[in-house]
Amino acid sequence: MRLIDGKAVAAQIRKEIAEEVTSIKKAGGKIPHLAAVLVGHDGGSETYMASKVRTCEEVGFKSSLIRYEDDVTEEELLACVDRLNNDSDVDGFIVQLPLPKHISEQKIIEAIDYRKDVDGFHPINVGRMSIGLPCFVSATPAGILELFKRYEIETKGKHCVVLGRSNIVGKPVASLMMQKAYPGDCTVTVCHSRSQNLKEMCQSADIIIAALGVPEFLKADMVKEGAVVIDVGTTRVPSALTKSGFKLAGDVKFDEVSPKCSYITPVPGGVGPMTIVSLMRNTLLAGKKEIYK
Numbered sequence: 001m002r003l004i005d006g007k008a009v010a011a012q013i014r015k016e017i018a019e020e021v022t023s024i025k026k027a028g029g030k031i032p033h034l035a036a037v038l039v040g041h042d043g044g045s046e047t048y049m050a051s052k053v054r055t056c057e058e059v060g061f062k063s064s065l066i067r068y069e070d071d072v073t074e075e076e077l078l079a080c081v082d083r084l085n086n087d088s089d090v091d092g093f094i095v096q097l098p099l100p101k102h103i104s105e106q107k108i109i110e111a112i113d114y115r116k117d118v119d120g121f122h123p124i125n126v127g128r129m130s131i132g133l134p135c136f137v138s139a140t141p142a143g144i145l146e147l148f149k150r151y152e153i154e155t156k157g158k159h160c161v162v163l164g165r166s167n168i169v170g171k172p173v174a175s176l177m178m179q180k181a182y183p184g185d186c187t188v189t190v191c192h193s194r195s196q197n198l199k200e201m202c203q204s205a206d207i208i209i210a211a212l213g214v215p216e217f218l219k220a221d222m223v224k225e226g227a228v229v230i231d232v233g234t235t236r237v238p239s240a241l242t243k244s245g246f247k248l249a250g251d252v253k254f255d256e257v258s259p260k261c262s263y264i265t266p267v268p269g270g271v272g273p274m275t276i277v278s279l280m281r282n283t284l285l286a287g288k289k290e291i292y293k
């Protein structure tokens, strides 16, 4: 069994991005600028956002954090999106999800200029991704594919089972794994809460991508010997052992599943660190106008 060290790969990619920013600076080019909009004080969102801002500093990007209270109106938020769309200094921006119930997330996402949509959530980016055109690919799926690449894991012709069908992870990663490309060229099965033969599907999988958000859902008897297991779960569960009072729980029962795997990602330290560097890479591409002019 080989542990996929997402933390180490992410550190290497941050270094690569930082080197590129240094060359841009030397050549007198524009420093990439990521803006992030945060509504309210959700614990998870605060943590992710702090990490995103810190990573921007580390790689040498300019970053701006725009905060609103929970009672911000949809109109105010749409006006903010409009300002960022029209701010020529901002190369890319994100609106952290989830948003309060009185605001339509879809309306906000669709208001973002797709050329600045470094989260890759806008329907134009989702559509372009699904037909294999250059676009901003959302961060978690992009991070997972990068791990396959960096560990040179064979994917061609493999049966890949994706657990979960969210717009952010399950659907896009399934679409990418079936693409005529490397990583890709898989036969993909997507299982979800209504699937009837989920266990049998998993047992026949060469690659399992678990993105359900159910702690320790994937057990040893569901996994074939030699499978590659990617754990996208990051459920915050109470813990007496950490200072913050919670820990991150994956979707895989790691202790019993890992001995059967050829490769497996841990939680934390697997997919999580890759997500933020993928956002940084999208921001770099936005800054360089490499995808959209």
Ligand code: GUN
Binding pocket: 094, 095, 096, 097, 098, 119, 139, 140
């Ligand atoms: N909430 C959880 N993950 C994400 C993400 O990748 N982007 C945004 N905007 N919100 C999130």
